[in-house]
Amino acid sequence: MxxxxxxxxxxxxxxxxxxxxxxxxxxxxxxxxxxxxxxxxxxxxxxxxxxxxxxxxxxxxxxxxxxxxxxxxxxxxxxxxLPEPGEFRDAAGAPGEAYWQQRVDYHIRVTLDDDRIEGTERITYTNNSPDSLTSIWVQLDQNLFRETSYGALRAEELGGEVRHGGFFKDGGFVISGVRADLGGEMTVPEYRTEDTMMEILLGEPLPPGGSQVEVEIDFAFEIPETGGDRMGKLDIRGGIIYQLAQWYPRVFTYDDVNGWNQSPFLGQGEWYLEYGDFDVELTVPRDFIVVATGELLNPEEVLTLMQRERLAEARLSEEAVHIIRPDEAGEDHTRPPGEAPLTWRFRAENVRDFAWATSDRFVWDAAGWEDVLIMSAYPQESIGGPAGSGWERSTEYLRHSVRYYSEKWLRYPYPVAINVAGLALGMEYPMIVFCSWRSRGAFLFAVTDHEIGHTWFPMIVGSDERRYAWMDEGFNTFINYYSGxxxxxxxxxxxxxxxxxxxxxxxxxxxxxxxxxxxxxxxxxxxxxxxxxxxxxxxxxxxxxxxxxxxxxxxxxxxxxxxxxxxxxxxxxxxxxxxxxxxxxxxxxxxxxDDAILDQAIASVTRVGDTTRVVFENRGGIPMPLEARILFQDGEEQRYEVPVDAWQVDGTYVLEVPGGPVRNVQIDPDGVMPDVNRGNNVWGRGILGRRPPR
Ligand SMILES: [Zn+2]
Incomplete structure (x- = not known):
């Protein structure tokens, strides 16, 4: 302070x-x-x-x-x-015998053309719940960027300057077709949209126990300049980088706790998404390189022979190998010959989302860790210079994080891990993260480590980010601390x-x-x-x-x-x-x-006969174990630990210390507790935290 x-x-x-x-x-x-x-x-x-x-x-x-x-x-x-445990979630904190969750698979085909995305998705929704569903709720996150969205109105109320804004005149999805397989035939269902939410009515209820419905949605949107600091576009020397996320209509989660978890996307709160497989076909101008969630299925169609050879070499290399060198970025020979747009096909299994990025000026490098391909894509201007390192170290950072978290918590389960430089300060998606093209040095390490750390929370452990940001950002920041x-x-x-x-x-x-x-x-x-x-x-x-x-x-x-x-x-x-x-x-x-604070204190120290009586007090709202160091006049030192249960009855704990006169008492001598008032942690003579001379 x-x-x-x-x-x-x-x-x-x-x-x-x-x-x-x-x-x-x-x-x-x-x-x-x-x-x-x-x-x-x-x-x-x-x-x-x-x-x-x-x-x-x-x-x-x-x-x-x-x-x-x-x-x-x-x-x-x-x-x-806490909520009563039961058949879905047991009393020990594990999924219960009858635990279930829904499954959502996507097949998406879109074209990028002049700042616009347009295409179709087919959603296969599997109802594993014990309930009949009369509708499917879909999130239309691009609608946040409309000038009249709930998020825009909220931002206006807050004074206009919000990190997760970026509202513009042509923002939002254009939904040009919705079809659902009702009774074996693709027909137009009844549906209604409100802000970033769409409810598709199924007519006949979807029965429980694994029954499926297919829904098709035709959609388009103008790519925002700055999409809430989570996606958008960045002009770079000689080209552009698009970071694409929240780019297709996504189904809301239906669970045993809240049923449908539909709520408007306001910008700050993140998501709660179902797992499934993605087949995605991305058609982009021929001079663009695409990186995405998932495995590239058609490298022979979209990459040159030299790039495929370099990728094969990179897989076996601990150090980054260039797939496109800085002096090659944007050069004609980095693309297969021809004029027409190219379709990049990706498949991702057991993920809760899909994101991608594309540029006509990417520098691209890669390395391997076990069978994971670790890659970075960035513009030439993100490379460091005499003042410090830049994105040329991104793959090294990413490789450290993938290896470290795998060894410490749970093995990285996906075939690729990618860091993409662009406009977003730092944002996470399965297998791909977006970090600022400006980040350098230790800060680039920290932001890369944080975003890929999200692989474990919430990409693998799929918690509800919008309600419980702490189980997403907090858990991730915790593992980042030790990774750093x-x-x-x-x-x-x-x-x-x-x-x-x-x-x-x-x-x-x-x-x-x-x-x-x-x-x-x-x-x-x-x-x-x-x-x-x-x-x-x-x-x-x-x-x-x-x-x-x-x-x-x-x-x-x-x-x-x-x-x-x-x-x-x-x-x-x-x-x-x-x-x-x-x-x-x-x-x-x-x-x-609660928002309790910790304040442990020494209330008094008195000498009674052969013993010293130390009275500790808990003056904050939260109990914690207390550690005290007693220094005696003769220079001897003893440590006492007061268990947290000592505070069960009241906020006072009396310690009787046998032996010679006491010179100094200190609570939390190692300074590990977040005590808001350390002034009342010490009694007696001797320099704070230092052993007095013998
Ligand atoms: Zn985060």
């Missing part, structure tokens, strides 16, 4: 996690704007304003703290009110974000719990509530509560149980409790369901 001020921290959070990474990597670059420096105002006036703002913010923090300080032992240790440490050889790349002091600050700033639906989190708090706080509390749970071995066993079991399925928060909590054998309701209640 010092030197930056709460407003500064909030300003950083406003831009999301990527901006937070920037703070870590280049604090000097962002500090001037944080201080609110403006050449027009006098320095003294600015200083006065800054002080006034800081005073007001300090008062606000103090008020919030006092509200959250009341420690209620009974409430803190009360069992969480390994890549940097022991130095945490996200270190400052995960430091106890930063977590303490983070727990004080947001006004709502982590357990807040993504669209209800103020944009300024997204970075903390969806990313850093849930990640940091998982680090706490791993390092301070369960220990790495037990935590990792539980986390791996959660991934194993829910891979390619749809877990709810209760399934995660129950799995961690099941594997660890510990009741962790108090932990998840305080850190995830």
């Amino acid at each position: 010092k030197g930056i001020g709460a407003a500064g921290m909030r300003a950083l959070h406003a831009a999301g996690p990527v901006a937070l990474l920037m703070l870590v990597l280049s604090p000097l670059a962002v500090l001037p704007s944080l201080a609110g420096f403006s050449p027009a105002g006098g320095l003294a006036a600015q200083e006065g304003q800054r002080e006034a703002r800081e005073t007001a913010e300090a008062a606000e923090l103090a008020r919030r703290d006092s509200l959250r300080r009341i420690f209620d032992p009974a409430g803190a240790f009360e069992p969480l009110d 440490i390994e890549f940097a050889g022991g130095e945490p790349i996200l270190g400052q974000l995960m430091s106890p002091a930063q977590i303490a600050t983070d727990t004080r700033l947001p006004s709502s719990p982590v357990y807040t639906p993504a669209d209800s989190i103020p944009e300024a708090d997204i970075g903390v509530l969806a990313y850093n706080k849930p990640a940091a509390v998982l680090v706490l749970l791993r390092e301070e509560i369960l220990g790495p071995d037990v935590f990792d066993e539980g986390f791996r079991e959660y991934i194993r149980r829910w891979a390619y399925k749809h877990p709810q928060p209760a399934d995660f909590i129950r799995t961690m409790e099941d594997v660890s054998g510990q009741d962790l309701d108090w932990f998840f209640r305080g850190w995830i369901y």
Whole structure:
């Protein structure tokens, strides 16, 4: 806080996690704007304003703290009110005996022509639920970019400047045909659309138990300039890069908890998607290269012999091999001879989405890890120079992440992993991620590692991102923390974000719990509530509560149980409790369901005969284990651990210390807890955190 001020921290959070990474990597670059420096105002006036703002913010923090300080032992240790377990989800947190989920397969054919996508999809919907369905709900995400969308209206209400905007006059899907196989014949069903949602009425209900219906939709849309910082187009030297996502009508998830999970796409909250197979045919101008979710089925039609040979070489190489060298990008000889557009065919199995990118100026390189082809596609201007490295290291970063997460959590299950440079700051799709063409150096590592980390959450473990952003961004940021440490050889790349002091600050700033639906989190708090706080509390749970071995066993079991399925928060909590054998309701209640803060304190230290009586108090809303270090006058040192259950009855714990006079007592001497007030953690003489001279 010092030197930056709460407003500064909030300003950083406003831009999301990527901006937070920037703070870590280049604090000097962002500090001037944080201080609110403006050449027009006098320095003294600015200083006065800054002080006034800081005073007001300090008062606000103090008020919030006092509200959250009341420690209620009974409430803190009360069992969480989780949904009743049953045949679909069992009490141990695993899918139940009768667990089911729907399946959605897609066959999509589109053409890219002059900033426009046009084509047809055939959806095969399999109803594995025990319910008869009278309609199919489809998401029309491009409709967000209409100037009159719910998202646009919401952005206007919020002041117009939102990261996930990009509304324009011709935005949105044009749906020119809808057909459904009703009673063995493709006919036009009744359907209605509202904002980003479409309901297709089936006439005859679709029976339970694996029955199928086929739906065809003809669609087109103008590619947005900036599609909510998740897709769009970027002009580059001599050409263009399209990043295409949310580009075809996608079916909403139907599950045992909410039935249809239809809700409008407002821009901030992400998705909750069904698994299935994709067959996709993408027709683009001949001079364009395509990279996409899935395996390329017709390389002999769309690649030159030299490119196919280079790809074969790359598969066996640990180092990146150029498929298109920087000096070849955009050259005629990089395309098969001829004039007509080319159709690129891809197949992807067991994925929840499909994205692609295409450019007439891609530099393209690749390497292999086991049988995974790791690739990067970027413009010449993304290559680094004397000032630092750039996208020429992307494949190395991606390869590290794919290998590391595979070895640590669950093997990467797909045939390709691709990083594409473009307009989007950082966005994840199965087998393909979009990162900013401007990213460089450590920041490019961090954003690449983050986006491909999403392979595990939510691409493999298919949670509901829109309701539970923390199970997507938070879990991913948690695994990124350890990936960064390994890549940097022991130095945490996200270190400052995960430091106890930063977590303490983070727990004080947001006004709502982590357990807040993504669209209800103020944009300024997204970075903390969806990313850093849930990640940091998982680090706490791993390092301070369960220990790495037990935590990792539980986390791996959660991934194993829910891979390619749809877990709810209760399934995660129950799995961690099941594997660890510990009741962790108090932990998840305080850190995830509530917005409690931690404040452990030394209330008094008194000498009674031969013993010293130390009174600890829990002055925050959440109980945590307490570790204390006692230094005696003779220089001896002892450590005491107070288990969390010591707070079950009240907020006071008395420690009787036998032996000689005590010189110094300190709570959390290693500084691992996110205690909001460390001033009351120490009693006595001796320099804080340092051993006094003997
Ligand atoms: Zn993310």
